Amino acid sequence: MKTKICVIGGGRWGINHIKTLNILGALGGIVENNSKRLAELKSEYPSVKYFNDVADAVTYGFDGFVVATPAETHFKLGKYILENKIPVLIEKPITTRLEDAIELNNIARENKVNLMVGHVLLFHPAFIKIKQMLDNGDFGKLQYMYSNRLNLGTIRTEENVFWSFAPHDIALFQYFTGSVPLQITSNGSDILQAGIHDTTVTTIKYPDNIMGHIFVSWLHPFKEHRFVVIGSKGMIHFEDSKEGKPLLFYNKSVDFNGDIPMLRNGSTENVEYNNKILPLESELQYFIKHLDSESMDIANGESAIEVMDILTRATNDLFEN
Numbered sequence: 001m002k003t004k005i006c007v008i009g010g011g012r013w014g015i016n017h018i019k020t021l022n023i024l025g026a027l028g029g030i031v032e033n034n035s036k037r038l039a040e041l042k043s044e045y046p047s048v049k050y051f052n053d054v055a056d057a058v059t060y061g062f063d064g065f066v067v068a069t070p071a072e073t074h075f076k077l078g079k080y081i082l083e084n085k086i087p088v089l090i091e092k093p094i095t096t097r098l099e100d101a102i103e104l105n106n107i108a109r110e111n112k113v114n115l116m117v118g119h120v121l122l123f124h125p126a127f128i129k130i131k132q133m134l135d136n137g138d139f140g141k142l143q144y145m146y147s148n149r150l151n152l153g154t155i156r157t158e159e160n161v162f163w164s165f166a167p168h169d170i171a172l173f174q175y176f177t178g179s180v181p182l183q184i185t186s187n188g189s190d191i192l193q194a195g196i197h198d199t200t201v202t203t204i205k206y207p208d209n210i211m212g213h214i215f216v217s218w219l220h221p222f223k224e225h226r227f228v229v230i231g232s233k234g235m236i237h238f239e240d241s242k243e244g245k246p247l248l249f250y251n252k253s254v255d256f257n258g259d260i261p262m263l264r265n266g267s268t269e270n271v272e273y274n275n276k277i278l279p280l281e282s283e284l285q286y287f288i289k290h291l292d293s294e295s296m297d298i299a300n301g302e303s304a305i306e307v308m309d310i311l312t313r314a315t316n317d318l319f320e321n
Contacts, residue, residue: 003288004028006062008054008077010041012154013091014068018045020280021066026288031057058084064291066284067091068118071159075100082107082115087291089284091118092167093311094304096159101308105301114296116287117304119171123282126238126247127172129273130229133249134176139231140253145173145212147227150220160197162188162318163311165216169227170307171299173214176229177206181310186318191219202314236271247271 006029007017021027022045029049032038042050051057054077057065064087067077075095081088082104094117095101108115121127134142147169156164181204188200199217206212225240235250251266283299290296 002026003063003291005064005066005288006031006057007066007068009067009069010037011068016280017066017068017284020284024281024284028062029057029060054080058086062086064088064287071096075104078104079107082111082113085111085113087114089116089118089287093163094308098308098312101305105305108301114290114293115301116296117299118283119168119299119303119307120279120283121168121172122175122299123286124279125273125275125277126245129247129271130236130238131175133236134229138234139229139236140233142176142210142229142231144210144230145176145228147172148215148224150215150217150224152220153218155192155218157193157196161216161218162186162197162200162202162314164218166202166214167307167311169214170310171303172227173204173212174303174306177210179207181206184310184313184317186314187321188318197318200318204310245275247273
């Protein structure tokens, strides 16, 4: 019998889950309480089950759920599903409060059921390749990382740009460092809506003198998704917003001749990776594969808590500055 997953929310991001699960042959149901949107979905996916109410969907007998509704609804929905002992993938941010993320993880463990968070870039083939190169020592010692995630819109009213854009980058920083930040500082501007920041710059200090910064904005004239990793032996650059999505390794570093820093300016190489693999498809395949497994190591509840902790610490600092 094929695995059947139910998606809660058929809106802006939920439709991507619906399309991908349908391609995988694992789309079993959709929960959508907007009657117009529900009619559109029924026309496009006539063979799946439809529900207006989550309780009815939970009792139907699906193998797992995806929650792709607004962030403020995630905790209530996730808690209800986990208490009914059904695995769930909740889109990022997993909740709007760190305490709620911790509670969801505790419920998942108590009920021996898997909780996953939608940190989809952990399944991006370019970032998987970067992780492999880091583990292989191709960069030498990790020294610095930065991410620019900039665009014009979509502007939210219920969360600021840091909560909307930065969870992906925080998850990647955690993936690459495997450690807890020592210090977090954040500054930003709330131009369009008081108290809802449109632009933030956040600096994160990790053990072993590793630094990182995240620059996010939804008030920017062009799209830029740039990620750079710098090590003692080389540097790598990935730009998701460029045609072809190039991954470039720079054979550059700074060596010392006694006390004198010497620039080593070597070649730039294109790093091959399988850019045909769709991250969301890989994420959902991973979720399906681990529905009944205890070995979910990527984007699990603990990972969600780490990201929520950094989001919370950065936000506290943002409003103090």
